[in-house]
Amino acid sequence: MVDLHQEFQNSRFFHQARIDRRSADALVGLAAGVSADGQINQQEAEFLENWISSNLAHLDDPVINLLYRRLSDMLADGVLDAEEAAELLTTLRSFAGLSNTRPGTGGNTFTAPTDLPLSKPVPELEWAGRLFVFTGVMAYGPRKDCEALVIDRGGQIGAGVSKKIHYLVVGTIGNEQWLHSTYGTKIKKAVELREAGAPLAIVSEEHWQTAVFG
Numbered sequence: 001m002v003d004l005h006q007e008f009q010n011s012r013f014f015h016q017a018r019i020d021r022r023s024a025d026a027l028v029g030l031a032a033g034v035s036a037d038g039q040i041n042q043q044e045a046e047f048l049e050n051w052i053s054s055n056l057a058h059l060d061d062p063v064i065n066l067l068y069r070r071l072s073d074m075l076a077d078g079v080l081d082a083e084e085a086a087e088l089l090t091t092l093r094s095f096a097g098l099s100n101t102r103p104g105t106g107g108n109t110f111t112a113p114t115d116l117p118l119s120k121p122v123p124e125l126e127w128a129g130r131l132f133v134f135t136g137v138m139a140y141g142p143r144k145d146c147e148a149l150v151i152d153r154g155g156q157i158g159a160g161v162s163k164k165i166h167y168l169v170v171g172t173i174g175n176e177q178w179l180h181s182t183y184g185t186k187i188k189k190a191v192e193l194r195e196a197g198a199p200l201a202i203v204s205e206e207h208w209q210t211a212v213f214g
Contacts, residue, residue, distance in 0.1 A: 023055045027064070032096040040089045042080040048092075049075055063117050063191065067095055091116060117191050118170070119201040125167065125211040127153040133161055135186040136171030138205055149212050161189045163198045172205040 030051065034044045049071040056064055070091060074084040094115050132150045134143050146169070147157045158165045168190045187202065194200050 024061070024064070027052065027056065028096050031092040035089050035092040035096065038089070040080070040085045040092065042075075045071060045075060045080050045085075045088060061188070063095075063187070066116055066191070067091065115204060117187050117202050118204055119194070122203065122207055123167075123201045125203070125208065127155040130155045130166040131158040131164055132156070132167045132169060133158045133165050133186065134169045134171065136205075137173040138169075139172040140205065140209060146208075153212070161186045161193070161200075163193060163200070165190070165200050167208075168200065168202045169208045170202060170204055 030048060034040060034048065049068070052064065052068045052071070056068075071088070074080055074088060080088070127150070132147070132155050134146055138146050140146055150157060161168060168186060170187065190200055190202050194202065
């Protein structure tokens with residue numbers, strides 16, 4: 001049978017997208033579950049690495065890829081040491097949108113976004129001639145007010161994420177999408193550019209506010 005109108009193909013893509021979304025949701029749940037007791041052992045780390053490899057390796061999600069790569073690097077020598085376990089615990093709670101001081105999820109519409117895509121070490125922000133782009137909901141206030149603070153300090157506002165951008169500032173307030181592996185096109189593109197070698201830093205609004213107000 002010839003699929004003249006690509007109905008079968010489109011249906012397959014639709015169902016695959018739903019499967020991918022459910023798998024991403026499941027990964028968030030797994031990350032929250034294994035980190036719930038405040039410790040990560042090697043068996044749990046190996047399980048997560050194998051699960052991502054089996055269920056989400058095909059998904060072109062740079063943030064999930066970052067998590068998978070960190071897991072793989074930690075387990076490359078066959079041993080998850082205490083320092084790696086502590087780092088992985090923080091990473092998994094971050095990925096799941098959980099606070100390290102409040103490990104339970106709440107029923108609020110807004111949650112703290114994962115800091116997994118943020119640049120580490122955190123860069124010192126410069127202003128003169130530097131291009132900034134904002135994404136997400138800023139706790140400080142409307143985006144135009146945030147942009148005005150940058151301009152007042154000699155910085156510039158970029159039209160979008162590109163190789164020319166120096167800083168992508170991620171708003172402190174996330175929404176429920178952050179718990180479903182939906183990080184927004186700006187963050188995805190920024191991670192991809194950074195991984196490709198572009199001198200682009202992804203920073204939190206908290207770090208940006210510290211640079212602005214001291």
